[in-house]
Amino acid sequence: xxxxxxxxxxxxxxxxxxxxxxxxxxxxxxxxxxxxxxxxxxxxxxxxxxxxxxxxxxxxxxxxxxxxxxxxxxxxxxxxxxxxxxxxxxxxxxxxxxxxxxxxxxxxxxxxxxx
Amino acid sequence: xxxxxxxxxxxxxxxxxxxxxxxxxxxxxxxxxxxxxxxxxxxxxxxxxxxxxxxxxxxxxxxxxxxxxxxxxxxxxxxxxxxxxxxxxxxxxxxxxxxxxxxxxxxxxxxxxxxx
Numbered sequence: 739x740x741x742x743x744x745x746x747x748x749x750x751x752x753x754x755x756x757x758x759x760x761x762x763x764x765x766x767x768x769x770x771x772x773x774x775x776x777x778x779x780x781x782x783x784x785x786x787x788x789x790x791x792x793x794x795x796x797x798x799x800x801x802x803x804x805x806x807x808x809x810x811x812x813x814x815x816x817x818x819x820x821x822x823x824x825x826x827x828x829x830x831x832x833x834x835x836x837x838x839x840x841x842x843x844x845x846x847x848x849x850x851x852x853x
Numbered sequence: 854x855x856x857x858x859x860x861x862x863x864x865x866x867x868x869x870x871x872x873x874x875x876x877x878x879x880x881x882x883x884x885x886x887x888x889x890x891x892x893x894x895x896x897x898x899x900x901x902x903x904x905x906x907x908x909x910x911x912x913x914x915x916x917x918x919x920x921x922x923x924x925x926x927x928x929x930x931x932x933x934x935x936x937x938x939x940x941x942x943x944x945x946x947x948x949x950x951x952x953x954x955x956x957x958x959x960x961x962x963x964x965x966x967x968x969x
Contacts, residue, residue, distance in 0.1 A: 744896075769955055780859075780961035781897070781942060788955045796956070828896055834955065839885045839904055839948075842957055844896030 740765050744829050744845035751816070751823065751852050759814045759848045761829035769834035770812035771842065774798065775826045784827075787812055788834055816850065824852045856880045857945050859960035867968055872930040874963050876943035879924065883945040883958075888917060888928045891940045891962070900941075901928070933967045940964050 742763040751757045761770065769788050773781040783796030787806040801820025806812055812831075816823045826849050832842040858877045866872045874888075884905040889897035903910040903917045903926065910917050916929045930937055940962045947956060 771957055773959070781944075781959040783956065783958060786956060794956070797958075826894070830896075830957070832957070839902070841887055841899040841902060842944075843899070846896050847894065849894070 742845040749850045754818045756817050761812045763831040767831035769832040771830040772814045773828045857958045857960040863964040865966045869932045872933045874928040876926050882947040885946045887944045889942045935967050
């Protein structure tokens with residue numbers, strides 16, 4: 739089945755620790771995105787990548803880092819510099835390239851809780 | 854700088870009636886618009902989209918209208934069903950180059966409740 743997979747579904751982290759959220763897609767999409775959702779809030783863009791080995795900061799990139807070494811993978815690291823990391827994190831992918839007007843497909847999300 | 858805004862946090866309608874969800878944007882570079890539906894603790898699912906070269910797109914019970922001069926789009930659901938109760942997000946993207954190229958920006962969402 740083609741799709742986008744986020745793991746783990748639930749993640750607990752101690753304060754001061756870095757943690758990496760996984761996002762894998764087998765849709766052969768060029769573009770990938772990371773969003774954060776807080777209770778009662780919309781989806782805020784953290785980082786996005788249009789192509790392998792390239793990525794751009796979104797609206798709330800501080801305290802986060804990403805890599806895009808492979809087309810199918812876009813891991814997000816939440817660093818200890820992120821002041822309020824507890825949130826629901828969503829990864830998405832989109833065809834991109836010449837297929838510019840397409841929808842983005844989302845994973846099921848990772849709930850990160852700092853304890 | 855909220856470039857995509859959904860100013861109504863919630864909407865309540867009766868089953869069978871029309872639901873109208875609104876969205877405003879400020880970035881004139883946006884040229885493709887999408888609506889998503891989301892349940893708690895799940896990823897959003899795509900509903901319908903519209904390109905800036907059109908002013909209307911229809912798919913079954915869902916119709917999206919785009920008014921470029923007003924930088925406004927709306928989603929109409931007719932007839933509304935209890936199963937439509939969810940959070941609805943509008944989103945916009947730009948492909949005309951510049952710093953926003955490929956960026957997909959979402960609004961804050963509107964909670965739709967359809968009462969039986």
